[in-house]
Amino acid sequence: MSLDVASLAHSMRDRLPPKHDAGWTLGISRPEAMAEPAEKAARHLDLPARQTILDEGDEARSLHVILEGSVMLSKLLPDGRRQIIELLGPGDVFGLCINRLSDVTAETVLPSRIVVYDRAVAESSPSLQRLVADRMKAQICALHDHAMLLGRKNAVERVATFLMRLVPNRGGQGCAGPLAAGKADQAQVHVTLTRQEIADYLGLTLETVSRAFSLLKRQGVLAYGRHDDVTIGNVCRLCQCTGSH
Amino acid sequence: MSLDVASLAHSMRDRLPPKHDAGWTLGISRPEAMAEPAEKAARHLDLPARQTILDEGDEARSLHVILEGSVMLSKLLPDGRRQIIELLGPGDVFGLCINRLSDVTAETVLPSRIVVYDRAVAESSPSLQRLVADRMKAQICALHDHAMLLGRKNAVERVATFLMRLVPNRGGQGCAGPLAAGKADQAQVHVTLTRQEIADYLGLTLETVSRAFSLLKRQGVLAYGRHDDVTIGNVCRLCQCTGSH
DNA sequence: CGAATAGTTGAAACTAATCAAGTAAAGTGG
DNA sequence: CCACTTTACTTGATTAGTTTCAACTATTCG
Numbered sequence: 001m002s003l004d005v006a007s008l009a010h011s012m013r014d015r016l017p018p019k020h021d022a023g024w025t026l027g028i029s030r031p032e033a034m035a036e037p038a039e040k041a042a043r044h045l046d047l048p049a050r051q052t053i054l055d056e057g058d059e060a061r062s063l064h065v066i067l068e069g070s071v072m073l074s075k076l077l078p079d080g081r082r083q084i085i086e087l088l089g090p091g092d093v094f095g096l097c098i099n100r101l102s103d104v105t106a107e108t109v110l111p112s113r114i115v116v117y118d119r120a121v122a123e124s125s126p127s128l129q130r131l132v133a134d135r136m137k138a139q140i141c142a143l144h145d146h147a148m149l150l151g152r153k154n155a156v157e158r159v160a161t162f163l164m165r166l167v168p169n170r171g172g173q174g175c176a177g178p179l180a181a182g183k184a185d186q187a188q189v190h191v192t193l194t195r196q197e198i199a200d201y202l203g204l205t206l207e208t209v210s211r212a213f214s215l216l217k218r219q220g221v222l223a224y225g226r227h228d229d230v231t232i233g234n235v236c237r238l239c240q241c242t243g244s245h
Numbered sequence: 246m247s248l249d250v251a252s253l254a255h256s257m258r259d260r261l262p263p264k265h266d267a268g269w270t271l272g273i274s275r276p277e278a279m280a281e282p283a284e285k286a287a288r289h290l291d292l293p294a295r296q297t298i299l300d301e302g303d304e305a306r307s308l309h310v311i312l313e314g315s316v317m318l319s320k321l322l323p324d325g326r327r328q329i330i331e332l333l334g335p336g337d338v339f340g341l342c343i344n345r346l347s348d349v350t351a352e353t354v355l356p357s358r359i360v361v362y363d364r365a366v367a368e369s370s371p372s373l374q375r376l377v378a379d380r381m382k383a384q385i386c387a388l389h390d391h392a393m394l395l396g397r398k399n400a401v402e403r404v405a406t407f408l409m410r411l412v413p414n415r416g417g418q419g420c421a422g423p424l425a426a427g428k429a430d431q432a433q434v435h436v437t438l439t440r441q442e443i444a445d446y447l448g449l450t451l452e453t454v455s456r457a458f459s460l461l462k463r464q465g466v467l468a469y470g471r472h473d474d475v476t477i478g479n480v481c482r483l484c485q486c487t488g489s490h
Numbered sequence: 491c492g493a494a495t496a497g498t499t500g501a502a503a504c505t506a507a508t509c510a511a512g513t514a515a516a517g518t519g520g
Numbered sequence: 521c522c523a524c525t526t527t528a529c530t531t532g533a534t535t536a537g538t539t540t541c542a543a544c545t546a547t548t549c550g
């Protein structure tokens with residue numbers, strides 16, 4: 001039993017993205033073996049980037065599972081302050097809430113394919129239930145990390161942490177660490193969010209995010225021409241900037 | 246082993262007054278009908294306040310359900326910065342993680358009763374599964390709110406939001422709002438966390454928390470002599486200070 | 491090519507952190 | 521029971537980091 005879970009968990013973590021850019025350009029893809037349960041009563045959505053799926057306060061009686069692409073969840077304060085709460089990728093779920101109203105707005109970041117299950121269907125399928133429980137655990141851990149970032153990290157640490165998420169298989173618990181040093185430890189990441197979106201995710205202003213990028217560039221940790229194609233010269237060095245190592 | 250812990254807990258317990266309003270003094274109790282599933286293979290813990298249950302990085306292969314009391318989950322950065330991630334009450338669950346290691350430290354805030362189910366047991370009981378799924382949804386929503394607080398609210402808003410959580414049946418989605426105005430809208434709350442803990446929860450320093458308390462007191466929103474027994478003169482007025490309304 | 495959008499950079503303002511001193515309450519030992 | 525220590529909280533002065541405001545640059549799109 002525990003061996004089962006262990007090997008599944010392990011394969012989840014080490015698997016590489018199945019397709020080119022879709023998920024991991026955001027660094028949030030965890031494209032594990034995803035149960036594809038009975039497709040009865042499931043609606044499929046095929047959405048372009050920056051499309052709203054669900055508004056804060058909307059009726060939310062269905063379970064959404066991301067097949068491909070990425071989705072961001074955000075909240076607004078009455079005076080317009082926005083916080084992007086979660087960045088989700090393939091396998092992640094959203095749209096579930098205790099009371100029937102969504103507590104967040106959900107919109108695509110990239111063109112995305114999403115399956116929508118009716119609440120009743122979702123709750124009657126054990127395999128779906130299992131998928132949902134596992135993803136929720138993962139998302140809770142991600143929210144824990146993010147609370148630490150928002151509560152205790154400074155601007156550069158936040159931006160560095162964000163960028164590390166974009167590097168597949170790094171920055172998490174299983175970060176290779178300085179072990180891998182010595183060999184060229186370069187990475188290319190594609191930043192799909194605007195500076196404003198990054199700011200709203202990191203609890204900063206877009207100016208502060210821009211300054212942090214510029215600082216890391218000036219220090220030689222990053223290099224970029226177009227602002228969305230970033231080369232990380234030494235991943236470990238960037239990792240050192242996150243405050244977590 | 247577990248007996249050891251239990252008896253230790255009992256001997257230390259006498260030093261602290263066991264209050265039975267324990268849960269809601271933190272405002273986090275949601276004492277609904279909680280399924281009490283097959284108690285087989287369940288270990289019960291009876292712990293005094295400020296007792297560590299689980300350390301960040303510990304093996305975490307069991308599901309913990311809070312029956313009574315309250316528990317805080319926290320994380321540390323290598324340089325000692327701490328963030329309290331969640332404040333949990335009766336019915337809430339913790340100790341589950343995708344990989345086998347706990348991502349947080351868990352410790353009691355009040356004397357607490359906790360059931361610990363072995364992972365295998367938890368995963369084989371449909372009723373437990375259901376409980377866990379529901380609680381996780383609720384906790385995710387709470388984490389969403391908290392991310393908004395940490396990312397976008399100022400010091401006074403954070404403290405006001407924290408205090409509102411201590412008022413039963415207020416501050417949430419179902420806040421009565423200014424409707425209830427006119428009648429005396431007073432509340433007494435017992436603050437069980439120290440200023441340092443509140444600060445670690447709200448992403449502030451203890452001095453800033455203290456100043457926010459003092460400011461709200463000076464403005465007549467709060468009154469208190471002993472720093473842990475706070476009278477909220479007008480709940481709606483405090484609610485106005487949270488930034489959420 | 492001009493307009494619009496996104497990003498960068500600088501200076502000033504402001505909020506919260508830090509440093510430091512002082513007060514209040516609780517616990518300890520004579 | 522009282523001085524003494526410890527712990528928790530408060531308050532003030534100063535500093536640091538981020539936000540705000542503003543100007544400017546680069547890129548994308550009709």
